[in-house]
Amino acid sequence: MIPFYTTDFGNPSSAHPFGWRAKQATEASRSEVASLIGASPREIVFTSGATEANNLALRGLLERVSDPHNRGHLITGVTEHPAVLDVCDTLELQGVDVTRLPVDAHGQIDAGQLRDSLRPDTFLVSLMAANNEIGTLHPLAEIGSILSDHPALWHCDAAQAAGKIPIDVKALGIDLLSISAHKLYGPKGQGALYVSRRRPAIRLAPLQEGGGQERGIRSGTLNVPGIVGLGTACELAASEMQGEAERLQRLRDRLVSHLTTNLPQLRINGHPEQRLPGCVSICFDGVDGRDLLLQLQQDVALSAGAACASGHAGPSHVLASVGLSDEQAASTLRFGLGRGTTTQQIDTVAERVVEVCTRVSALAS
Ligand SMILES: Cc1ncc(COP(=O)(O)O)c(C=O)c1O
Numbered sequence: 001m002i003p004f005y006t007t008d009f010g011n012p013s014s015a016h017p018f019g020w021r022a023k024q025a026t027e028a029s030r031s032e033v034a035s036l037i038g039a040s041p042r043e044i045v046f047t048s049g050a051t052e053a054n055n056l057a058l059r060g061l062l063e064r065v066s067d068p069h070n071r072g073h074l075i076t077g078v079t080e081h082p083a084v085l086d087v088c089d090t091l092e093l094q095g096v097d098v099t100r101l102p103v104d105a106h107g108q109i110d111a112g113q114l115r116d117s118l119r120p121d122t123f124l125v126s127l128m129a130a131n132n133e134i135g136t137l138h139p140l141a142e143i144g145s146i147l148s149d150h151p152a153l154w155h156c157d158a159a160q161a162a163g164k165i166p167i168d169v170k171a172l173g174i175d176l177l178s179i180s181a182h183k184l185y186g187p188k189g190q191g192a193l194y195v196s197r198r199r200p201a202i203r204l205a206p207l208q209e210g211g212g213q214e215r216g217i218r219s220g221t222l223n224v225p226g227i228v229g230l231g232t233a234c235e236l237a238a239s240e241m242q243g244e245a246e247r248l249q250r251l252r253d254r255l256v257s258h259l260t261t262n263l264p265q266l267r268i269n270g271h272p273e274q275r276l277p278g279c280v281s282i283c284f285d286g287v288d289g290r291d292l293l294l295q296l297q298q299d300v301a302l303s304a305g306a307a308c309a310s311g312h313a314g315p316s317h318v319l320a321s322v323g324l325s326d327e328q329a330a331s332t333l334r335f336g337l338g339r340g341t342t343t344q345q346i347d348t349v350a351e352r353v354v355e356v357c358t359r360v361s362a363l364a365s
Helices: 015-036 050-065 082-093 112-118 141-146 224-262 289-296 317-321 326-330 345-364
Strands: 044-047 073-077 097-099 122-126 154-156 176-180 191-195 266-269 279-284 332-336
Touching: 015 044, 015 176, 015 191, 015 224, 044 050, 044 332, 050 082, 050 122, 050 154, 050 176, 073 082, 082 097, 097 112, 141 154, 224 266, 224 279, 224 345, 279 345, 289 332, 289 345, 317 326, 326 332
Parallel strands: 073 097, 073 122, 122 154, 154 176
Antiparallel strands: 044 191, 176 191, 266 279, 279 332
């Protein structure tokens, strides 16, 4: 990224050698992003992150496909990120009929219920690949197969899944897919939206108009260093994905096994198998999560919920959807394991959590 902040300072829209070099770099990144998800480079639109990608997919599609007298029907799930749920609330105020599918105790939607909810005027199904709080994967292959014989498009928020688990948009039948660079070790403030050109090409209305960059779908000078960072992050993720997933799974199992052996009152949230390798959400029943966090925060980077919603007070909508009470949600911590996590760190964290948890519960009783 550094040369594109300093020496290679051209604008990819410019028709001169500096511009051409920047253009070449952005196009190489476009190919890397496309290749990570089995898309073609022409189907990638660069955005400022997954929030913008989600907004562009949902709002952009509504403007194009809906008849003003019948705004149509949209299906989503209750555990989606606010960048989908809040947009759905707004679209509902604009006359769209929104169905929010519930999830089971593991956080998965029921594929049969999705099938039963489809209507002739359903224009979009927005269901995420992996949840950001509990790591549960939705039944992606089943969703794709149900939607394959319905005209509704599938938007998939893959901010957490892209680069962590294999995703092939063509094999799964995904029409729109959101990516966030910083979730796969790229820079913050960069993302992408995959827009299928398949059945027939989807035409989204832009959220912002101007210079016509990104084929008019997303005007504005491209963030060349950010895009280069995203491209490299996708390239690295693709080459490391399998080995890294296995390594994180071993570390996660080690953490969970140490904690469950020493703390009998644990509950692991999310699906036991259909889950992201590096996300563990644990409910320490009877212990206040804020007390735990306060004691652990000096030396462990932990979170009570989603980092992207950390300004938001009140129990998590995801934990409530999988059946946790407000008290259980307040007793929940999320452990995120990643590329930098070592076995030694896992052992240290496990010991610290057991020690603090035992102390905090002794004080409380
Ligand atoms: C599932 C999911 N969707 C969307 C977002 C928003 O992504 P961004 O921060 O790139 O806008 C996040 C971020 O944490 C997320 O986890």
